[in-house]
Amino acid sequence: MSTTADTVEKKGYDVEEIRAQFPILKERVHGKPLVYFDNAATSQKPRRVIKAESTYYATINANVHRGVHTLSTKATEAQEAARETIRTHINAKHAHEVIFTSGTTASLNLAAFSLGQLLLKKGDEVLISGMEHHSNIVPWQLACERHGAVLKVIPVTDEGELEPRRRDDATEYFTERTKVLALTHVSNTLGTINPVKELIAEAKKRGGVTVVDGAQAIAHLDIDVQDLGCDLYAFSGHKAYGPTGTGVLYGREELLNEMPPWQGGGEMIDTVTFEKTTYAKLPFKFEAGTPHIAGIIGLGEAIRWMEDYDKQAMAAHEHLLLEHATKELLTIDGMRIIGTAKEKVGVISFVIEGVHHYDLGTLLDQQGIAVRTGHHCTQPLMERFGVSGTTRTSFACFNTVEEVNSMVAATRKAVKMLR
Ligand SMILES: Cc1ncc(COP(=O)(O)O)c(C=O)c1O
Incomplete structure (x- = not known):
């Protein structure tokens, strides 16, 4: 940079x-x-994004993945085109690894709830850092409380960097009980860009699942989830020139397939009886209810807009x-x-x-x-x-x-x- x-x-x-x-x-x-210097809270929107949202409402407004009628087909195509745009932008292997949420907060709650159910047992550890946004603290605290796990924190130096090690032992933060590393890519308060790739590699050596909060990274850094090697990557649309109420949780296919759903409802099911429900395939297993279709289309446009620039x-x-x-x-x-x-x-x-x-x-x-x-x-x-x-x-x-x-x-x- x-x-x-x-x-x-x-x-x-x-x-x-x-x-x-x-x-x-x-x-x-x-x-x-107006001098707008509050972009870390939410960025402003270019005309193209505003237009993409209003054009959806004015010309193809319909629910997605539900109807056989023309408008529904067009709305579905536009939403899925946004998913593909995001897939290529973050270099995910498959479009179904891109899950739409309402924002980073929802993405991290999904991650913490579902990974908690899947992985956490009494005495296990979740490792975060001292510079996390409350969205990457509280959901893990809740998961730890539910499963009797322990939240551990990597300290922050006076400069606002992650303390690389305790004394001379680089591995001390990771123990055999570390099940999850959940780390912010960029600090919203300090601006620090964390060496997430190295820490992900360290966590993976020990078999931990890795989650990155990319809320402040998506508008400023090139994100390549395969190169980072993370299991899950969360971000919001509105911090990257896109609409509010939109977000993404990228997840590695194999892990997402193992993770239980977070919310239940329409569209996330395969079959429902009063005795048992089976779930839809990815990404729909994690997308219960009607999504923010206009917003997702706007988010796709925001990413395309950014991609038009170097x-x-x-x-x-x-x-x-x-x-x-x-x-x-x-x-x-x-x-x-x-x-x-x-x-x-x-x-x-x-x-x-x-x-x-x-x-x-x-x-x-x-x-x-x-x-x-x-x-x-x-x-x-x-x-x-x-x-x-x-x-x-x-x-x-x-x-x-x-x-x-x-x-x-x-x-x-x-x-x-x-x-
Ligand atoms: C680092 C970080 N994580 C998570 C969030 C939560 O994002 P949202 O409010 O869009 O869900 C923010 C928002 O400021 C953030 O800066």
Whole structure:
């Protein structure tokens, strides 16, 4: 991911051309041009995605995999085309390894519930990290409570990286009781890109099942699930320029076939009697009920839209914003950046001496600048760094250096007012 201004120029990254595709960027907030730096919470949507959703409703709205009529067939084809787009994008072997959910949270709950049923016995261990989002903590806590298993946590260093080992023993986190490793690919609070491939290899050597929370990775990194070697990979559509209410759980076919269903209902069954139900084949075994068809079609379009651009050039642009913003923010008196890992995406969390993050967020909003404040659904991580919350700016492909400069200037001004 480390790139220079030259690389961006060579690839001809045209941020204005990209910005023109996002209608919301023309909005004004409190009379000021919108500067949207809350992309880690949800990214904005290009016109193509908005159009794909509305075209579905306007022209082919029908339920999928149910009717013989033309609209249902067309809706089914459009949904399954999105599944194939996602399959190729993450390099899954089969389209039926791509399960549609309502988001990363649903994907991880599915994983934790089903793997819990399949694998966890009293005294077994589930290994997560100290920088997980609550979505990759609580479902595992619930599974551990149900099955008498133990949740173990890889600590986080002062820089915001995973502590590679305890003392000189790299294997200590993994014991013969480790049944699941569930790890975030990229931290939503720190921006850290974790070495998930190495940890997956380590867990697999010991026979553990591996789950990756890719919520913050999907819009910024090239994801190749076969190269990563993970068993399950979860992400949300809305953080990758797609609609809210959409998500994916990728799963390796053999494992998905062994895993019991999470939710029961229509479409996930083969036969039902009052005595016994048998389940549908993949992916439908895990897709009970009517899915968010319009959203899935929009998600497929969002992935195609991203694929029209050079991902390396996008990443390089975001990296420039990260470096520039980091350098400029550090000129503000009392500034502390939480999360200084070597490998980062464009996320900066910070606290400023004598300034409450909520007050800063409110003053920035008055200047039209949207940032996130609070604990970012990572309370244990806040405790690790001894803070109650941070201000977080998170960049997307459509942000500019000028916007970073406005944010830094507005922050400087706010600090003067608040001290
Ligand atoms: C790392 C991470 N995991 C999980 C989630 C949950 O995603 P969603 O709310 O889309 O289900 C988020 C959302 O912020 C996240 O950043």
